[in-house]
Amino acid sequence: xxxxxxxxxxxxxxxxxxxxxxxxxxxxxxxxxxxxxxxxxxxxxxxxxxxxxxxxxxxxxxxxxxxxxxxxxxxxxxxxxxxxxxxxxxxxxxxxxxxxxxxxxxxxxxxxxxxxxxxxxxxxxxxxxxxxxxxxxxxxxxxxxxxxxxxxxxxxxxxxxxxxxxxxxxxxxxxxxxxxxxxxxxxxxxxxxxxxxxxxxxxxxxxxxxxxxxxxxxxxxxxxxxxxxxxxxxxxxxxxxxxxxxxxxxxxxxxxxxxxxxxxxxxxxxxxxxxxxxxxxxxxxxxxxxxxxxxxxxxxxxxxxxxxxxxxxxxxxxxxxxxxxxxxxxxxxxxxxxxxxxxxxxxxxxxxxxxxxxxxxxxxxxxxxxxxxxxxxxxxxxxxxxxxxxxxxxxxxxxxxxxxxxx
Numbered sequence: 001x002x003x004x005x006x007x008x009x010x011x012x013x014x015x016x017x018x019x020x021x022x023x024x025x026x027x028x029x030x031x032x033x034x035x036x037x038x039x040x041x042x043x044x045x046x047x048x049x050x051x052x053x054x055x056x057x058x059x060x061x062x063x064x065x066x067x068x069x070x071x072x073x074x075x076x077x078x079x080x081x082x083x084x085x086x087x088x089x090x091x092x093x094x095x096x097x098x099x100x101x102x103x104x105x106x107x108x109x110x111x112x113x114x115x116x117x118x119x120x121x122x123x124x125x126x127x128x129x130x131x132x133x134x135x136x137x138x139x140x141x142x143x144x145x146x147x148x149x150x151x152x153x154x155x156x157x158x159x160x161x162x163x164x165x166x167x168x169x170x171x172x173x174x175x176x177x178x179x180x181x182x183x184x185x186x187x188x189x190x191x192x193x194x195x196x197x198x199x200x201x202x203x204x205x206x207x208x209x210x211x212x213x214x215x216x217x218x219x220x221x222x223x224x225x226x227x228x229x230x231x232x233x234x235x236x237x238x239x240x241x242x243x244x245x246x247x248x249x250x251x252x253x254x255x256x257x258x259x260x261x262x263x264x265x266x267x268x269x270x271x272x273x274x275x276x277x278x279x280x281x282x283x284x285x286x287x288x289x290x291x292x293x294x295x296x297x298x299x300x301x302x303x304x305x306x307x308x309x310x311x312x313x314x315x316x317x318x319x320x321x322x323x324x325x326x327x328x329x330x331x332x333x334x335x336x337x338x339x340x341x342x343x344x345x346x347x348x349x350x351x352x353x354x355x356x357x358x359x360x361x362x363x364x365x366x367x368x369x370x371x372x373x374x375x376x377x378x379x380x381x382x383x384x385x386x387x388x389x390x391x392x393x394x395x396x397x398x399x400x401x402x403x404x405x406x407x
Contacts (some may be wrong), residue, residue, distance in 0.1 A: 046074045216329075
């Protein structure tokens with residue numbers, strides 16, 4: 001894969017900087033001298049976040065652990081209008097996302113911690129400041145999902161992250177080998193949210209359908225909540241294939257026959273296009289009202305395509321199916337093949353056509369359990385399957401904050 005020059009990447013990113021982003025340059029200029037003074041007051045402050053309107057992923061669970069188990073000075077950045085705001089505010093201090101105060105905290109923090117690569121006051125401006133050396137700070141990447149493919153947006157020269165947290169052992173080996181991070185900049189701890197997965201929870205006879213998105217369906221924007229063109233999405237093979245399956249009478253018949261319910265959780269980038277789906281017995285779950293992790297805990301089986309979120313489901317020892325009708329295009333236009341091969345390494349059956357899909361769905365509805373074949377793969381993938389993931393992350397971040405380099 002040919003590498004772009006630093007200058008070419010700079011100008012490519014500069015094109016994504018809009019008017020709103022330009023206003024954040026002014027906020028940065030104002031915040032910078034204030035942050036130098038504020039840092040004297042709070043020398044050891046950690047700033048944690050996810051996306052602007054969310055607190056339900058690795059960032060939230062890590063923040064919760066730190067607040068409840070340590071005396072660390074820690075703040076969570078979130079929009080006060082977020083549906084998740086109250087549960088964060090009950091734990092500790094918050095700062096309003098994207099404000100001048102957020103910029104001051106971001107610049108003053110001894111460590112910035114996020115589950116999102118763009119988790120910062122303004123993703124576009126911070127990228128230019130950090131990756132091109134204007135701003136040098138310690139940033140910890142908790143990740144949103146296990147990295148299983150080669151994604152050049154995560155390589156060291158494109159992030160300059162001080163610590164890259166991994167959720168699985170093969171992932172850790174892959175990131176260390178292929179992404180160019182210096183020694184001690186990558187750690188295998190398990191994900192913060194994994195601690196919660198193993199807490200007891202009542203399971204329903206429920207099929208969770210949760211496909212990922214496709215990069216070719218999204219318009220360029222630094223705003224993760226910006227809705228993309230409906231027509232661009234609704235005319236795609238991706239949209240029509242999933243809609244046909246969800247609205248099929250056959251799926252409804254299987255649910256009735258095996259006393260199952262079904263929940264469709266579309267990716268936030270395309271969710272608005274599935275609002276008008278009409279399928280009796282299938283609940284359409286949007287991200288604002290439903291917590292994906294909670295849906296996974298209560299579901300008996302999961303159907304997806306490529307999403308790394310399914311690894312959380314497998315982590316609990318529950319069965320999955322991969323529906324990959326557009327594999328070649330996904331590989332050529334979304335993510336390049338990494339260490340993870342779905343046929344060889346996956347935690348469930350892989351199908352590419354609708355007839356095979358219905359066959360596998362029925363098989364699991366009859367007996368929603370993970371087979372020994374996939375349990376064995378699971379044991380080799382997750383060396384840690386306990387509730388000490390947050391603790392291990394905390395120890396790694398503490399070491400980075402002190403200037404240590406731990407592998």
